[in-house]
Amino acid sequence: MKENTRWNYLIIFLLLFITGLHYFTQSNLWVLHDFYRRLYYIPIILAAFKFRIQGGFAVSIAVFLLYIPHMIIYFGVFNIELFNQLLESVMFVVVGLITGYLVEQDYRRGKELEYQIIKLTNLENYTNNILQSIDSGVMAFDINGQLRSVNRQIIKVLGTKSEITKFIEQETIIEGINKIIKGTETVVKINLNYIGKEKNDLFLDITIYPIENLAKVKEGAVLVMEDVTTVKKLENQVKRTERLVAIGQLASGIAHEIRNPLGIIKTISQTIKEDVEDVEIKEGLEIIEHEIERANRVIKSLLDFAKPNKMKIQNIDLSELLGEIMMVTQKIASHQKIVLNWRPRR
Template sequence: MVNENNKKDLIFIGLNIVVITLLHYFTTAAKWDIHDFYRRLYYIPIIVSAYKFRLKGGIFASLIVFLFYAPHMLIYFRDINMASLNQILEIVMFVVIGTITGFLAESDFKKKLMLRIQIKKITHLENYTQNILNSITNGLISVDRELKVKSINKEGKELFNLDERYLGKKLDKLFVECKKVEKDLIDILEENKKMLNIETKCKGKHGNTLDVKLLVYPLKNTTEKIEGLVLVIEDISEIKKLENQVRRADKLSAVGELASGVAHEIRNPLGIIKTISQTINEDIKDDNIEEEEIKEGMDIIIHEIDRANSVIKGLLDFAKPSVCQIKVQSIDKLLKDIVLITNKYAKQQNVRINYSCKEDKNILIDGEKLKQAFVNIIFNSVHAMQSGGNLNISLCIQKDWVKISFEDEGIGIPKDKLEKIFEPFYTTKDIGTGLGLSITHRIIEEHKGYINVESEVGKGTKLDIYIPDKNEKGDEKIEKDINCR
């Protein structure tokens, strides 16, 4: 099709040059004024050629005109005079006009070509970007500074059952807590910050409520000026359902383990009490029992009742609400008091407690509860060293944490059992309820700390307790942070 158009243009230009040239040759010299008119007609094919074929066309057409028109000058102008000089200058003008027009046409063609290339690139980039946005499995919405929707990807349209008619409208039809979300978005615009992993609720396409995770980023232009926001919306409804199911299953499992532990711990003393009671009762019937035997049996019953009571007391200590006594205390003094209290008991078991402090720190804590936690750890360590040994306790400061380490030379804990040592009623000892370390773990968590355990069978166990380095000046909200359950 292009070649056909070029052919028609060439025919038109060629016919124009031929017709104008014939008019010159078949018009007498006497009518020279008409020759001036004919000569100016040559500009038509020259300009058309320059427009159609650019620089090459303009130069080529002007040279053809020169070749066709030059013989006419030789025929009618034998002498060189002012008239012939004007004719020569006119021919030069043909070439100049053809060259200039062709150059301008060539320049305009290149600009249009570059413009078409740029438009093609921009269109391709826009389509590619849109394909990327539509391929994202999360809803993606962009809003301007007035929180009006500017664009929404395919997943977002399907998630909320929207179409192009929603563009330019606000977000009140999307979010259940619309006012709260809008307030957060305005804060992000004003403070130029990100908002990540905010969980909220949206209105689904079937009128249902969806649990979503919202990520918001400032939308900036090339000059770093904020023009709006980008909202990434992830549907986490199914994840929430699974989390609730897992949480429910964990609760049922915990209740089952707790019931099993309580039953196991209380059944043994109850069985002993029942056996002793039956024996005493039969002996009384047979009148075959002495006062000492009755007293011995009653002592056993009281001991077993105390044992069952200790299980119930430990369970209540683990579960009941406790009263916080938060104040700034020296952690070094607290540990020294604990060592003083437990040292006599440790010596009876041939265990030597070694305490070292690299740096003391006054922190905001509940001293009595931490004392209970540390005593539980010390007793566990002492029980683990049946043949005696050393229990090394150390205190140091690591950045924003106070680290208290308890390292014994006991029997150690197998790796497959390390994760269970903080579970209620789990114990590797022949005696005890298995609630000591559970209570310790809860107390450390209440202080926003954590416990790291390392153990090797036959060599010993090391517990590192990390408590945040908080004081009155460092954190005025520490009393709210410590969760007194």
């Protein structure tokens, strides 16, 4: 605002100064008056450049109104010379309008260019914010295959600049980018098992696309990277679960096929034990029954492994457990001439 005021004062001063030169210079010094008349173009052009078409027009009208009285006083009567000077005065207005119009057009083009720059900057920031916010990693390459930009997800997955450089120097990545830039492929998809920054296995799904401008001229390539490590781990867990289910089904079949004969053997053993009097035979039959029970427990453990159940914690009688162990092993020990001495506590 203050700057405009200074310009206003300067233009007014020039108008008054040049007009004063006209009115205070002797009439017979026409050469000087002709020179002073041309000086009027200075404030007209200054006003046009500073205030555009409005300024140029306003100051040119002011010059016209200031200069005409001097011409009338100088010539006294209307003649061809006065008419020529009037036409010359009209040129003040024409110059003011043309100069102001040209400056106005330049000003509008500048504003439009400024608006477009702001718009492009906002669009660039908006696009960059989107790229930084998405979960996919994005790399941009120029037409020479040189890396130009990456988003946060790339840094999060790959880590440092050296790790990123190591990643893009892989043969499969270089080959894919070259195919896109040379136009031999429109889209390149790569499934990559990569050792990450923490020496862990990363499963990456990579897709490479061309970058084209509005004229469909290729300007580079963009690499989009999806970290599917978690998905792969879940898939492996599902496969493991499926295998366990298959084992469970197999174990169920085995249990059915084994338990039935064991049950028959146990029943026959119990029947024979009731009919015999020999103590050793009875002990042998008891061992058979005990081993059948143990086999059943093994089968049950296999089923529990295939289809895990909640752990059941209970108290057991160690004396009873040791008694069962002695009953199983005493017969074998006696054949080896080993004497086992153990008496349960009462």
